[in-house]
Amino acid sequence: MFSKTTEYALRAVLFIAKYGSVENKLGIGPISEAIDSPRSFTAKILQKLTKDNALINSVTGPNGGFYLTAEAKKSSMMKILELLEEDTVITKCVLGLQECSEVNPCPMHHQYKHIKPQLIDLFENKTINDLLTELDNTSITLNNKLSIRRKKD
Amino acid sequence: MFSKTTEYALRAVLFIAKYGSVENKLGIGPISEAIDSPRSFTAKILQKLTKDNALINSVTGPNGGFYLTAEAKKSSMMKILELLEEDTVITKCVLGLQECSEVNPCPMHHQYKHIKPQLIDLFENKTINDLLTELDNTSITLNNKLSIRRKKD
DNA sequence: TTAATTAAGGATACATTTGTCTTCAATTAA
DNA sequence: TTAATTGAAGACAAATGTATCCTTAATTAA
Numbered sequence: 001m002f003s004k005t006t007e008y009a010l011r012a013v014l015f016i017a018k019y020g021s022v023e024n025k026l027g028i029g030p031i032s033e034a035i036d037s038p039r040s041f042t043a044k045i046l047q048k049l050t051k052d053n054a055l056i057n058s059v060t061g062p063n064g065g066f067y068l069t070a071e072a073k074k075s076s077m078m079k080i081l082e083l084l085e086e087d088t089v090i091t092k093c094v095l096g097l098q099e100c101s102e103v104n105p106c107p108m109h110h111q112y113k114h115i116k117p118q119l120i121d122l123f124e125n126k127t128i129n130d131l132l133t134e135l136d137n138t139s140i141t142l143n144n145k146l147s148i149r150r151k152k153d
Numbered sequence: 154m155f156s157k158t159t160e161y162a163l164r165a166v167l168f169i170a171k172y173g174s175v176e177n178k179l180g181i182g183p184i185s186e187a188i189d190s191p192r193s194f195t196a197k198i199l200q201k202l203t204k205d206n207a208l209i210n211s212v213t214g215p216n217g218g219f220y221l222t223a224e225a226k227k228s229s230m231m232k233i234l235e236l237l238e239e240d241t242v243i244t245k246c247v248l249g250l251q252e253c254s255e256v257n258p259c260p261m262h263h264q265y266k267h268i269k270p271q272l273i274d275l276f277e278n279k280t281i282n283d284l285l286t287e288l289d290n291t292s293i294t295l296n297n298k299l300s301i302r303r304k305k306d
Numbered sequence: 307t308t309a310a311t312t313a314a315g316g317a318t319a320c321a322t323t324t325g326t327c328t329t330c331a332a333t334t335a336a
Numbered sequence: 337t338t339a340a341t342t343g344a345a346g347a348c349a350a351a352t353g354t355a356t357c358c359t360t361a362a363t364t365a366a
Binding site: 001002004007008010011077089090092094095096097098099100104105106107108110111112114115118119122126131132134135140141142143144 | 242296
């Protein structure tokens with residue numbers, strides 16, 4: 001559904017929001033390791049989300065890193081999509097038509113019109129905080145490393 | 154949501170199903186014009202869907218072209234996604250995780266789990282015929298050309 | 307029958323976008 | 337001043353999108 005850029009971004013933001021703070025900033029190393037993403041590519045993505053402190057805050061130098069303010073954690077998930085210009089993924093016509101609407105529906109429109117609003121609602125009305133607090137307060141799954149592994153694999 | 158490949162494929166199949174038949178096969182020219190897609194790229198995509206008459210039938214030579222059998226029109230839309238190996242777009246985890254499940258949920262899982270089945274249902278249980286007959290029997294919108302255009306644009 | 311014509315099939319080249327890494331500059335704490 | 341850390345630019349790689357050219361198959365006309 002989303003590009004890798006967006007997948008990594010969503011995971012990274014959620015991770016930073018959960019485990020980072022002004023007192024405990026998270027470096028790009030730990031972040032990319034935790035969310036199973038290529039380090040330098042992730043760095044580039046975070047730059048976009050950090051620009052003008054749009055969503056993520058960052059500090060350079062020793063003990064520097066990334067974190068989210070309490071205010072930023074109230075942002076919707078859509079905010080992330082917008083900053084990466086991928087919000088159209090969930091807003092546009094399934095068949096990729098410009099003019100698909102109630103008056104000018106594509107063949108899938110009348111089916112999809114019941115699903116799309118739910119997708120939009122999920123991204124627009126759920127805040128980063130919402131998603132984190134709804135889960136139990138222990139840990140969150142943001143990578144592909146299974147917590148329990150077999151000996152042989 | 155989908156790649157251009159898939160968007161064009163969905164549009165093309167719907168168009169061919171609606172306007173093509175053994176007696177009236179449709180050439181790549183008319184098809185790509187009707188669905189607003191690059192001709193040669195569309196040809197390549199149709200090749201995949203025509204391979205082994207998996208979904209589309211084709212005939213070369215004069216009066217040749219593409220069409221769908223009555224049987225093929227009973228296929229689900231998912232069939233198209235599968236042939237293009239893009240069915241994971243609607244089946245995988247929103248955050249792109251391998252292990253996202255009820256036991257090992259990503260932060261969006263419990264929200265998205267109500268939406269995903271609807272998407273899957275739409276593609277798996279709606280046949281090409283279903284989508285075409287649900288619309289009025291006049292014409293279908295499959296391109297970006299507005300039927301009514303202003304003089305100046 | 308054969309040749310010419312019309313269509314799809316297939317291979318391949320090219321372009322663009324997306325994903326990834328490398329290198330160096332800027333910043334800040336100690 | 338030095339070491340740690342993000343920022344920014346650019347090189348490179350891989351995937352996706354697009355065009356070109358030639359081959360193959362079917363029809364039609366000679």
